[in-house]
Amino acid sequence: MLGNLLFKLVRSSDGLRERLWKLAYETFPKVLPDTDWWFMNYGYEPTDAERYELGTLDEQQFQWRSRAMYHYLAARAKVAGKDVLEVGSGRGGGLRHVAETMHPASATGLDFAASAIAFCHKNHAGTPARYLEGNSMDMPFGPDSFDIVLNVESCHAYRDQALFIREVARVLRPGGKLHLVDVRATWNWDLLYQWLTEAGMELIEDVDISSNVVTAIERDEPTKKALIKKRVPFWLRGMFTEFAGNVGSQLYERLKNGEIQYRRIVAQRPA
Numbered sequence: 001m002l003g004n005l006l007f008k009l010v011r012s013s014d015g016l017r018e019r020l021w022k023l024a025y026e027t028f029p030k031v032l033p034d035t036d037w038w039f040m041n042y043g044y045e046p047t048d049a050e051r052y053e054l055g056t057l058d059e060q061q062f063q064w065r066s067r068a069m070y071h072y073l074a075a076r077a078k079v080a081g082k083d084v085l086e087v088g089s090g091r092g093g094g095l096r097h098v099a100e101t102m103h104p105a106s107a108t109g110l111d112f113a114a115s116a117i118a119f120c121h122k123n124h125a126g127t128p129a130r131y132l133e134g135n136s137m138d139m140p141f142g143p144d145s146f147d148i149v150l151n152v153e154s155c156h157a158y159r160d161q162a163l164f165i166r167e168v169a170r171v172l173r174p175g176g177k178l179h180l181v182d183v184r185a186t187w188n189w190d191l192l193y194q195w196l197t198e199a200g201m202e203l204i205e206d207v208d209i210s211s212n213v214v215t216a217i218e219r220d221e222p223t224k225k226a227l228i229k230k231r232v233p234f235w236l237r238g239m240f241t242e243f244a245g246n247v248g249s250q251l252y253e254r255l256k257n258g259e260i261q262y263r264r265i266v267a268q269r270p271a
């Protein structure tokens with residue numbers, strides 16, 4: 001009940017939005033300290049062609065479809081030898097996957113939830129990924145610092161997304177690219193395209209991946225349902241079911257009926 005109410009407030013109230021998201025993301029690592037829970041995205045079901053062209057994952061591994069969201073995004077970005085920043089790195093598993101398997105020159109994760117960063121420091125220590133606390137709208141980096149910025153299912157929650165895009169354009173080197181996946185309504189995607197243009201970024205790829213995400217949600221349903229029952233405190237289960245986008249959640253229904261779209265985009269700062 002309480003969890004559901006909090007979720008509705010997060011979704012509906014503009015004024016409270018940022019603080020409630022922060023509260024929610026600060027709370028997760030505390031109520032769910034499980035060290036193997038590395039991802040917080042809805043998951044991605046790759047096609048056979050992608051498996052062939054971009055490689056396969058261990059499809060028995062815990063949360064492999066959430067890992068796949070990163071794998072099939074970053075494999076396209078060709079990150080080897082490049083300086084990579086992930087904004088909204090969450091529990092850190094995605095950036096760790098990229099850092100350990102794709103050989104970037106550096107891999108930096110930024111997240112505004114101090115408890116998520118503490119989780120990463122504890123659980124991803126000794127890996128090539130580093131994690132810093134900071135806000136997407138005021139990044140603690142100088143201009144021209146990165147070749148690639150990754151952003152996975154995070155920017156819809158930012159208070160000022162136009163400012164985030166300007167920050168991305170600032171920290172990217174000329175020719176650098178933003179690889180982003182997110183879920184939002186058509187009008188909201190149009191706004192994002194407008195902010196990219198205003199920041200001088202060029203949209204060079206835009207693919208609707210909603211069906212890959214819907215399939216991932218459906219195939220992960222039994223595992224996620226059982227996990228929530230086993231690991232999430234009773235009073236938070238309603239909210240988690242929504243956050244996890246389980247079958248029957250508002251997110252799942254809206255994605256399935258086309259009201260919102262999950263897209264993968266690539267935008268480039270001109271060279």
Ligand SMILES: C[S@@+](CC[C@H](N)C(=O)[O-])C[C@H]1O[C@@H](n2cnc3c(N)ncnc32)[C@H](O)[C@@H]1O
Nearest residue numbers: 025039040041088090111112113135136152154
């Ligand atoms: C749905 S989670 C996704 C996490 C991770 N990308 C993944 O796929 O597992 C969204 C993340 O964005 C972070 N976030 C939200 N607003 C932020 C902001 N203004 N600045 C930095 N991080 C933010 C949250 O703390 C959370 O970790």
